[in-house]
Amino acid sequence: xxxxxxxxxxxxVKFFKENGYWLSPKIIDDERLSRLRERMERVYRNxxxxxxxxxxxxxxxxxxxxxxxxxxxxxxADLTIRALAYDPxxxxxxxxxxxxxxIRFWADQLLHKPEQSGGHASSVGWHQxxxxxxxxxxxETLLTAWVAYDDVDEENGCMMMVPGSNQWGLLNGSDxxxxxxxxxxxxxxxxEGQVFRTMPIVxxxxxxxxxxxxxxxxxxxxxxxxxxxxxxxxxxxxxxxFRYDERHQYLSTKQFIASGGKDGDIVQGDMYPVIYKxxxxx
Ligand SMILES: O=C(O)CCC(=O)C(=O)O
Numbered sequence: 703x704x705x706x707x708x709x710x711x712x713x714x715v716k717f718f719k720e721n722g723y724w725l726s727p728k729i730i731d732d733e734r735l736s737r738l739r740e741r742m743e744r745v746y747r748n749x750x751x752x753x754x755x756x757x758x759x760x761x762x763x764x765x766x767x768x769x770x771x772x773x774x775x776x777x778x779a780d781l782t783i784r785a786l787a788y789d790p791x792x793x794x795x796x797x798x799x800x801x802x803x804x805i806r807f808w809a810d811q812l813l814h815k816p817e818q819s820g821g822h823a824s825s826v827g828w829h830q831x832x833x834x835x836x837x838x839x840x841x842e843t844l845l846t847a848w849v850a851y852d853d854v855d856e857e858n859g860c861m862m863m864v865p866g867s868n869q870w871g872l873l874n875g876s877d878x879x880x881x882x883x884x885x886x887x888x889x890x891x892x893x894e895g896q897v898f899r900t901m902p903i904v905x906x907x908x909x910x911x912x913x914x915x916x917x918x919x920x921x922x923x924x925x926x927x928x929x930x931x932x933x934x935x936x937x938x939x940x941x942x943x944f945r946y947d948e949r950h951q952y953l954s955t956k957q958f959i960a961s962g963g964k965d966g967d968i969v970q971g972d973m974y975p976v977i978y979k980x981x982x983x984x
Pocket of ligand 1: 813826831846848860861919920921932934
């Protein structure tokens, strides 16, 4: 069991290393969750508190209301969403799981999966996040914290993890946008002797699920009457180094390059704030 603040124990760290994911207790309280849900709606109405828009606003089927919405870097637009992205407790948990002393934030996504979305594109295909993050050198230094704004279960399309896949290296066939998850998994080159077993990540609102950048995960449609809302926060350890990769560029990596960052440099700077440093209280 984690301690009172949700900080993982040695057994939890062992579980994360072996399985590639770990689920915290509830660490975001109900009042903060209702503010986050309200801010999510404001961003969807194009009301940007800071005056800066998110990096990308995207949904399937040209914005059909029953499809998945993904908004990249809403933390640029809204200060409540930004405070969650920079949350030091989430940073401390990430540091414990990766056994490091420094965690930087590097990206966030708002994810909105509407109720009764079956029959529309609202699934997330099986993928390893590192497929999209080759602009960083070492997948071991990268992880995601997924914050549930609502209770999530199989009916409203919770995430599913493939336990142990964090130890399989980078596979072919990852595709966040694929809708036929059953077919898709047959195209992934799972190593000989390993089994593609799926684990639903059932969570209460305010819990945070952490996954390694090589852990295969995806999610099905929302066949319930309950919306599924969340923030996915992409984090890195202080050891993360940059790699120039033409295909995987973001506003932050473009700025890193513009300010002189080169292949092999430690990733740091204004776009990559330190959210946790061991021994320094927030
Ligand atoms: O929300 C989902 O179903 C998938 C999110 C995801 O792929 C991620 O957080 O890395």
